[in-house]
Structure formats: C-alpha cells, structure tokens
Amino acid sequence: MTTVPGTVLVVEDEPSIADVLTIALRFHGFEVMCAATVRDALALAESTRPDAALLDVMLPDGDGRALGRELRARRPEVALVFLTARDAPAEIVGALGFGDDYITKPFNIDEVVARVQAVLRRVRPADVLPQRPPLRYGDLELDETTYTVRRAGRSVELTPTEYALLRFLMRNGGRIVPKEQLLRHVWQYEHAPPESTVVETYVSYLRRKLDALGPPVITTRRGVGYGLA
Known part of the structure; x- marks a missing residue:
C-alpha cells in the first residue's frame, strides 16, 4: 500500500x-x-x-x-x-x-x-523519528512527541517552522550553527540564494517569543550563524 x-x-x-x-x-x-x-x-x-x-x-x-x-x-x-x-x-x-x-x-x-x-x-517529524525524551537546554524544554515547547515551565506557542528551528538549535546545544546548515536542515534548501534572509527573519520571531519569558537565549555569531546562549 x-x-x-x-x-x-x-x-x-x-x-x-x-x-x-x-x-x-x-x-x-x-x-x-x-x-x-x-x-x-x-x-x-x-x-x-x-x-x-x-x-x-x-x-x-x-x-x-x-x-x-x-x-x-x-x-x-x-x-x-x-x-x-x-x-x-x-x-x-x-x-x-x-x-x-x-x-x-x-x-x-x-x-x-x-x-x-x-x-x-x-x-510531522515523528513520521520518521522514534519517540524520545524531551530536549532540554537551560530552562527550555521541547517535546518531540507532543510538539510542545516550554520555557521556565510556561508554554510557548510556535509555528511549525519556529519549532523546527528551535529543535535544531537545541539538538546542537551551545554550538554555533552556520546559517547554511540551518537552511539545509530546517528549510531543506540545498542552494539558497546568498541574499536570503529567511533565517534571520525566523530567528527574530523566535527570539521575540522566547525572550518574553526570560533573558535572551539565542546568540548570534555575526557572519557565521546562531546558537543557544
């Protein structure tokens, strides 16, 4: 079938x-x-x-x-x-x-x-990923089974793309993730135009929602990429 x-x-x-x-x-x-x-x-x-x-x-x-x-x-x-x-x-x-x-x-x-x-x-990442315990980084918790995110115990409402971006950053812990890698793994872009600002745009949206519940958690390495502080 x-x-x-x-x-x-x-x-x-x-x-x-x-x-x-x-x-x-x-x-x-x-x-x-x-x-x-x-x-x-x-x-x-x-x-x-x-x-x-x-x-x-x-x-x-x-x-x-x-x-x-x-x-x-x-x-x-x-x-x-x-x-x-x-x-x-x-x-x-x-x-x-x-x-x-x-x-x-x-x-x-x-x-x-x-x-x-x-x-x-x-x-729908659960279609290809086995169930696993929630991802945790500092006061952030992301549950890949229920697609929920919490910060300091409070729920954070994210769009699917914001969720996918945060999940990838959390999987990489405190490492700075290059913009090109984010485009490949979050947006599935193999050859994004160099002037694309989609990563910057969604990092801004994600920051706005997460920073409302605590100190800044996403760090920028200018000219390289992004990571969790």
Whole structure:
C-alpha cells in the first residue's frame, strides 16, 4: 500500500492555476482539496483537517493571510504556504510573520511541490523519528512527541517552522550553527540564494517569543550563524 504523504488544501481563485497545482500535487501522492474563496476554504478545512494549506494571498472574498491565521487558530499544527505577487514585499513579510513558507508568482510547479514536501517534513517529524525524551537546554524544554515547547515551565506557542528551528538549535546545544546548515536542515534548501534572509527573519520571531519569558537565549555569531546562549 502506498502511503499518502499528506492532505493539502489549495485555495486559489484562478482555475488554471488551481488545476496545475492540483494535478502536480496529486501526481506526487498528495490528497488535494480545492477552494476558490475564504468561505469555501474554511468549510473544507473544518470537514477534512488538512496537513498543509497552499494559500493565494489575494482572494475574491478576503485576504489569504487572514485565512491562514484562522486556519492556524483552529489547528495550530497545520502548515501554511502562501502564494504571493512578486512585486509585493509587504505581502511576503506579512506571510512570514506566522506562516511557514512563501512562493512568488509566477512559480515553478516542481518548486511548489518541493516546498510543500519540505514544510510537511518539518510539521510531522515523528513520521520518521522514534519517540524520545524531551530536549532540554537551560530552562527550555521541547517535546518531540507532543510538539510542545516550554520555557521556565510556561508554554510557548510556535509555528511549525519556529519549532523546527528551535529543535535544531537545541539538538546542537551551545554550538554555533552556520546559517547554511540551518537552511539545509530546517528549510531543506540545498542552494539558497546568498541574499536570503529567511533565517534571520525566523530567528527574530523566535527570539521575540522566547525572550518574553526570560533573558535572551539565542546568540548570534555575526557572519557565521546562531546558537543557544
């Protein structure tokens, strides 16, 4: 029996784009559901509970980012990948604020499939990892079985990508992890463009959440990478 790699909710109001995405994702073994509006997407998500959502930012009855927030509120573990206009950097910043990845239009369909696969590997690491005791570093505790994080005994709500980033840093203890290594192991990027700031962006988000509960815990080695203090 073939194992289905996951269920993806595609929310795109342009029929030709939605068809291409659906065909490609199904070819790679995904179950795919399609919606063209925020309203239909919420109804589908409620009845099917997708593992990932591929969301156009501009929809006829609302904003794809607002839809992503609602999906994440209903199911914190759902992975969010946004489709954005190439000339709209504000959309990219807004999407990365709580999502897991973004893809600019026009896009390469193979890249879309690869990005969805990479995001789901981050969201569902227990599919390939045996159960293990929680990771601990200082007052941080990360449970790889329940996908929960606590600092000084208080729960920290993280997106799947923030969780994956913290998990990798904790597995490396106090070692400084080069940016290139983070891109490979957390984002599954083998050849990220040198101007990519995705690591810096997510370190900033993670710092904001962790530092609210104690002294700064992530240290920066300028020009090299990041580690835990």
